[in-house]
Amino acid sequence: MPTTMETMIESPTPNLSIFSTELNCRYSMKISMNSPLPFSSSITPKLSGNDEVSTRSNGEFKIEEKEEEFEFGNEGKKGNMKRDSRDNSLWKPCRESEAQFYLSLRNQIPNHIADFLPSFYGVERNPNVFIKMSDLSKRFKKTNMMDIKMGTRTWGSHKTAGSITSRLLKDCRSTTCSLGMRHCGYWIFEKEGYNVFSKEDGKVLEKDQFVHHIDVYLSANGKNSMTKRISIVNSFLKRLEIIQEWMENEPNFRFISSSILFLYEGNDPEGRNMDWDLRMIDFSNVFEISNQERDLGYLKGLSNLISILKVLKESYERSQSC
Numbered sequence: 001m002p003t004t005m006e007t008m009i010e011s012p013t014p015n016l017s018i019f020s021t022e023l024n025c026r027y028s029m030k031i032s033m034n035s036p037l038p039f040s041s042s043i044t045p046k047l048s049g050n051d052e053v054s055t056r057s058n059g060e061f062k063i064e065e066k067e068e069e070f071e072f073g074n075e076g077k078k079g080n081m082k083r084d085s086r087d088n089s090l091w092k093p094c095r096e097s098e099a100q101f102y103l104s105l106r107n108q109i110p111n112h113i114a115d116f117l118p119s120f121y122g123v124e125r126n127p128n129v130f131i132k133m134s135d136l137s138k139r140f141k142k143t144n145m146m147d148i149k150m151g152t153r154t155w156g157s158h159k160t161a162g163s164i165t166s167r168l169l170k171d172c173r174s175t176t177c178s179l180g181m182r183h184c185g186y187w188i189f190e191k192e193g194y195n196v197f198s199k200e201d202g203k204v205l206e207k208d209q210f211v212h213h214i215d216v217y218l219s220a221n222g223k224n225s226m227t228k229r230i231s232i233v234n235s236f237l238k239r240l241e242i243i244q245e246w247m248e249n250e251p252n253f254r255f256i257s258s259s260i261l262f263l264y265e266g267n268d269p270e271g272r273n274m275d276w277d278l279r280m281i282d283f284s285n286v287f288e289i290s291n292q293e294r295d296l297g298y299l300k301g302l303s304n305l306i307s308i309l310k311v312l313k314e315s316y317e318r319s320q321s322c
Helices: 004-009 098-103 163-174 175-179 208-220 224-249 296-321
Strands: 029-031 052-059 060-064 067-072 077-084 089-093 118-126 128-134 142-150 182-190 193-197 253-256 259-265 278-280 284-289
Touching: 004 253, 029 060, 029 098, 052 193, 067 224, 098 118, 098 128, 098 259, 098 284, 142 253, 175 182, 175 208, 182 208, 208 224, 208 296, 224 259, 224 278, 224 296
Parallel strands: none
Antiparallel strands: 029 193, 052 060, 067 077, 077 089, 089 128, 118 128, 142 182, 142 259, 182 193, 253 284, 259 278
């Protein structure tokens, strides 16, 4: 059972007043297309032979070369996510618990929800644990992607009391406790490369800043047409509401420190290509629950996320009608 503090944090009621902020557009850094991923996910940006990596160092950019090797973050630890050249799938380093989720618990999720997870092809232990999964970016020419970590807590049951206290304090400094979700970064394609908002930047966002960066992602920093923004938001909302209905009515699992990954085609701001995807990812801390308990922390995040997208959609529709 959740503690009193957890119950207070996990209240699923959204507060729409925090979403009335003026939406401006700015970026934290710029990076070109061959960069390692700034957050844990099941995708990689499309690479071409002339792409270079730009990373900021002491106020200046430096160039690095990367080939078929990607940064991976798991609870603050870094590793490599590698592409399998035989079928363009990805090998993701993970904890044994995530491998067990794919091997066992995933089979207990209804098919219409399991379709919203990355395709799973197997586990390798040598001795580190890797899971083989689909590259969700493969269908896109240039992928605009965003990672939102869901829920009001980020610690699993294996953590010590001291570690839980530390995690709780960090969570409450971010939007994890207040919104039930935290921004873990986005990539937006531009001709000169990818504009990136990092996972670390997301940890320090206030509520109004969180909404602003959702708008930056959906609008591609103001470059996407209103038609494209509205179409993408409608698609995302439809899938999020299916996930929300499942969690409300068939509560079987608690997803801790799990994310929702948003993707759409970034090489078409006018909206001729409306291709998109949305997946649930990162399952190192998934637990079965009983007695009709619900994952209130995740539901709080879903409710607020859906509310934010609806507010932004209304804003886009008003701008389109002007």
